[in-house]
Amino acid sequence: MSEKPIRRQSRQRAVVLEELQAVSSHPTARELYDRVRKRLPKISLGTVYRNLEQLCGSGEVCRLPADGAEARFDADTQPHDHVRCVRCGRLADLPGTPTTLTLETLDETAGFEIIGYRLEYLGLCAACRKPDNPVP
Amino acid sequence: MSEKPIRRQSRQRAVVLEELQAVSSHPTARELYDRVRKRLPKISLGTVYRNLEQLCGSGEVCRLPADGAEARFDADTQPHDHVRCVRCGRLADLPGTPTTLTLETLDETAGFEIIGYRLEYLGLCAACRKPDNPVP
DNA sequence: GTATGTGCAAATGGTTTGCAGTGGG
DNA sequence: CCCACTGCAAACCATTTGCACATAC
Numbered sequence: 001m002s003e004k005p006i007r008r009q010s011r012q013r014a015v016v017l018e019e020l021q022a023v024s025s026h027p028t029a030r031e032l033y034d035r036v037r038k039r040l041p042k043i044s045l046g047t048v049y050r051n052l053e054q055l056c057g058s059g060e061v062c063r064l065p066a067d068g069a070e071a072r073f074d075a076d077t078q079p080h081d082h083v084r085c086v087r088c089g090r091l092a093d094l095p096g097t098p099t100t101l102t103l104e105t106l107d108e109t110a111g112f113e114i115i116g117y118r119l120e121y122l123g124l125c126a127a128c129r130k131p132d133n134p135v136p
Numbered sequence: 137m138s139e140k141p142i143r144r145q146s147r148q149r150a151v152v153l154e155e156l157q158a159v160s161s162h163p164t165a166r167e168l169y170d171r172v173r174k175r176l177p178k179i180s181l182g183t184v185y186r187n188l189e190q191l192c193g194s195g196e197v198c199r200l201p202a203d204g205a206e207a208r209f210d211a212d213t214q215p216h217d218h219v220r221c222v223r224c225g226r227l228a229d230l231p232g233t234p235t236t237l238t239l240e241t242l243d244e245t246a247g248f249e250i251i252g253y254r255l256e257y258l259g260l261c262a263a264c265r266k267p268d269n270p271v272p
Numbered sequence: 273g274t275a276t277g278t279g280c281a282a283a284t285g286g287t288t289t290g291c292a293g294t295g296g297g
Numbered sequence: 298c299c300c301a302c303t304g305c306a307a308a309c310c311a312t313t314t315g316c317a318c319a320t321a322c
Binding site for chain 2: 119
């Protein structure tokens, strides 16, 4: 029935991936779109979304959990944790190995088969910690 | 400048909180709205959202990270972890103490002042594990 | 009385989709 | 050729907001 369609090459998808790999800022789709548009001025936002979704599906890109806000994307598919600023939403990588969790004890839990985990630290970034910094 | 307004009582807010506390299913705003409407047929979805946001602010309720999808809410404000089914999005509580993380080593990391963390295990729920279960 | 809360409906904003045309294999 | 991919714009859908009225205190 549902055969997965063969993926073709496209300049748009290549550039979307390249530009995402070129930054470490975990951009939103729109931010990435703005970057990509400098190289492909006619690309549409819809195409950026479509390609991001495809790249997610093929594991070349990760969609980071969007806390009610816009989704952010990460070209670093190695497992690593993030810190999110609770005030401005900025997302940063955490260097080093991801936190070790006792996954094995969880396999039976709640009837779920555990595949992995997603860990996000919450905090205040340097900019937002300044006392005179206005709430966005 | 920005004085926090005094909170008054309202039947709507009370019922929203009660109904959220009455379930363990981490409902979306709309699901909660459907429950609440059985008791307050004239309540509007906007009011549910407004009250949920207020209850979040006062810590009586938690908004769970919405993975690109609808936000889910939890009246259990004790720190505890969750499992999310990657297939159907169902969210379940994890019993027992939350995973111990080495927060102290992170305080300096990436210039963030760490406040807490959010941990979500990913997996497949019992229903979605059945091989003949169609993809939603 | 006055400011907060509500219902309603319209606006918003991120994301998805339908369609006709383009282009990779 | 064929079917995946694109640009465009409209559609979608969760959430927010403006407004006039209701109501807690």
